[in-house]
Amino acid sequence: MNPPPEPNLQQLLAATARGDHQAFEQVYHRTHAHLFGVALRMLGREQAAEDVLQEAFVSVWRNAGQYRSQVEGQEIQPMTWLIAIVRNRALDTLRSAAWRREAPAREADGDDEGASPPGDATPSALELFARASDALRLQDCLRGLDGTHRQSLALAYYQGLSHREVAAQMRAPLGSVKAWVRRGLEKLRHCLSPGEPP
Amino acid sequence: MRYSDPRLVQHLAAAYVLGTLGGGARRRFHRLLRQRPDLALAVAQWEGRLGRLASVVPPATPSPRVWEAIAARTRPAAPTLPESAPRATRGWRWLPGVAAFGAGAAVAMALWLTLPGLLVTPDQVAMRTGERLPQSYVGLLTDAGGDGKLLVSSLRHGRTLVVKAIGPMPAPATGRQLVLWAVPGNGPPFALGTAPASGSAQSQLPDTSERLLAKVTKLVVTEEAAGALPAMPGVPLYTGNCAKLW
Numbered sequence: 001m002n003p004p005p006e007p008n009l010q011q012l013l014a015a016t017a018r019g020d021h022q023a024f025e026q027v028y029h030r031t032h033a034h035l036f037g038v039a040l041r042m043l044g045r046e047q048a049a050e051d052v053l054q055e056a057f058v059s060v061w062r063n064a065g066q067y068r069s070q071v072e073g074q075e076i077q078p079m080t081w082l083i084a085i086v087r088n089r090a091l092d093t094l095r096s097a098a099w100r101r102e103a104p105a106r107e108a109d110g111d112d113e114g115a116s117p118p119g120d121a122t123p124s125a126l127e128l129f130a131r132a133s134d135a136l137r138l139q140d141c142l143r144g145l146d147g148t149h150r151q152s153l154a155l156a157y158y159q160g161l162s163h164r165e166v167a168a169q170m171r172a173p174l175g176s177v178k179a180w181v182r183r184g185l186e187k188l189r190h191c192l193s194p195g196e197p198p
Numbered sequence: 199m200r201y202s203d204p205r206l207v208q209h210l211a212a213a214y215v216l217g218t219l220g221g222g223a224r225r226r227f228h229r230l231l232r233q234r235p236d237l238a239l240a241v242a243q244w245e246g247r248l249g250r251l252a253s254v255v256p257p258a259t260p261s262p263r264v265w266e267a268i269a270a271r272t273r274p275a276a277p278t279l280p281e282s283a284p285r286a287t288r289g290w291r292w293l294p295g296v297a298a299f300g301a302g303a304a305v306a307m308a309l310w311l312t313l314p315g316l317l318v319t320p321d322q323v324a325m326r327t328g329e330r331l332p333q334s335y336v337g338l339l340t341d342a343g344g345d346g347k348l349l350v351s352s353l354r355h356g357r358t359l360v361v362k363a364i365g366p367m368p369a370p371a372t373g374r375q376l377v378l379w380a381v382p383g384n385g386p387p388f389a390l391g392t393a394p395a396s397g398s399a400q401s402q403l404p405d406t407s408e409r410l411l412a413k414v415t416k417l418v419v420t421e422e423a424a425g426a427l428p429a430m431p432g433v434p435l436y437t438g439n440c441a442k443l444w
Contacts, residue, residue, distance in 0.1 A: 019274065021269075021272065021273055021274060024272065025265075025269070028265055028268065032260065032264070032265070033257035033258060033259055034252075034255070034257045036257070036258045036259070036260045036264075037255045037256050037257040037258040038252050038255050040258050041255050041256075046260070046261075049258075049260070050260050050261060050263070050264045053260055053264050054264050054267050054268055054271075057268045057272075058268060058271050058272060061268075061271075061272040071238060071239055071242040072235060072238075072239040072242075074239060074242050074243055074246070075246075076242055076245075076246065077246070077249070079249070080245050080246050080249040081245070083245070083249045083252050084215070084245040084249065087215075087217065087252075091217040094217075095221065095224075122256070123256070128251075128254050128255060129251070131254040132250070132251045132253065132254045135253060135254055136250055136251075153216075156216050156217060156218050157216055157217075157248060157251055158251075158255065160217050162217070162218060162220065163218050163220070178218075181213075181216070181218055182209065182213075185209075185212040185213075185216065188247060188248075189208075189212070189247065192247045192250065
């Protein structure tokens with residue numbers, strides 16, 4: 001007899017919503033490394049990223065019942081839902097007054113790129129964007145997108161930078177950055193039809 | 199801002215998901231999501247699109263403390279019990295079924311496990327946390343017209359019986375008393391003690407309720423001559439079922 005198939009993330013989230021703590025632990029086990037990577041890339045500090053991961057999973061435990069595999073006919077992958085929770089938590093931290101207050105201290109620690117992750121081998125936001133374009137086979141579609149557009153979009157997405165922070169990092173006028181990000185998003189929308197398997 | 203233009207909805211949803219929607223606008227948009235399915239849909243679509251960009255972010259391993267902290271904040275309760283816990287088996291058997299136990303209960307359980315002599319029983323834990331009523335035997339005795347007159351309660355593993363008058367009753371004549379009887383399903387009735395005609399009275403039982411009342415199905419109050427309790431009940435004044443509250 002074949003062993004029963006492993007439950008998928010969707011089933012585990014459904015069980016979590018019913019209060020099954022073992023299913024919840026499985027969700028953590030399967031997704032935490034990827035989600036921690038996302039948080040760490042945005043926050044650049046392990047402790048802050050761990051705090052975000054913790055808050056995100058406590059929120060998953062409490063709100064697992066809110067996960068819907070479809071919203072208005074649009075299919076939602078469990079991982080997409082989890083990434084959105086982690087990113088929103090990380091954005092809350094990045095935009096918090098406390099985080100901004102501590103920014104000079106972080107830079108004084110020798111972390112002179114602010115929100116950049118530790119380690120030399122870490123790919124830059126722009127490199128990640130290029131890898132994603134490859135992985136998603138978007139190179140052709142994104143060919144028309146200017147380098148400044150890519151970079152501003154990549155800094156906003158992977159590092160969670162605000163318009164103002166992107167402008168400071170790229171030494172570009174705020175108005176231009178806003179236009180680049182907006183143009184980049186429009187282009188992405190055309191290239192990535194929703195619901196299409198990767 | 200009314201957010202009614204579909205292009206504006208797309209733009210705001212994209213900026214919200216990306217994280218570039220500034221301070222106040224981000225909070226306003228977040229609040230609107232609950233009320234506006236069109237915004238929720240646009241956000242879900244953008245989360246789907248941008249979420250795919252995250253697939254190339256290198257995974258990383260957080261400290262094991264993260265899961266420990268999450269588990270401590272989310273685990274419903276019910277620690278696994280050491281086999282050797284004295285006196286524990288009987289009283290604890292029902293515990294794993296109690297799903298939602300609060301942190302207060304966990305603390306009390308820990309206290310009880312480490313200091314069994316402090317006599318924090320599961321019933322007391324349950325009562326203190328307000329999560330449930332303690333395991334008890336209870337009975338509501340009514341008169342022939344169905345009006346509630348007496349409430350009888352006793353903790354399952356306790357030896358204290360509380361009888362409370364809940365409706366007006368004529369006081370027994372001088373030299374008479376109200377007597378509470380237990381009627382087992384398969385044996386002769388036996389007296390539990392006296393019952394008050396007003397207020398409440400507490401008495402000690404010769405054994406635990408569990409041993410005395412496990413097979414009792416009915417409770418009866420009769421009026422008897424004051425003094426020693428008679429061997430058999432007279433005419434029932436008030437009657438009720440004896441129920442297990444667990």
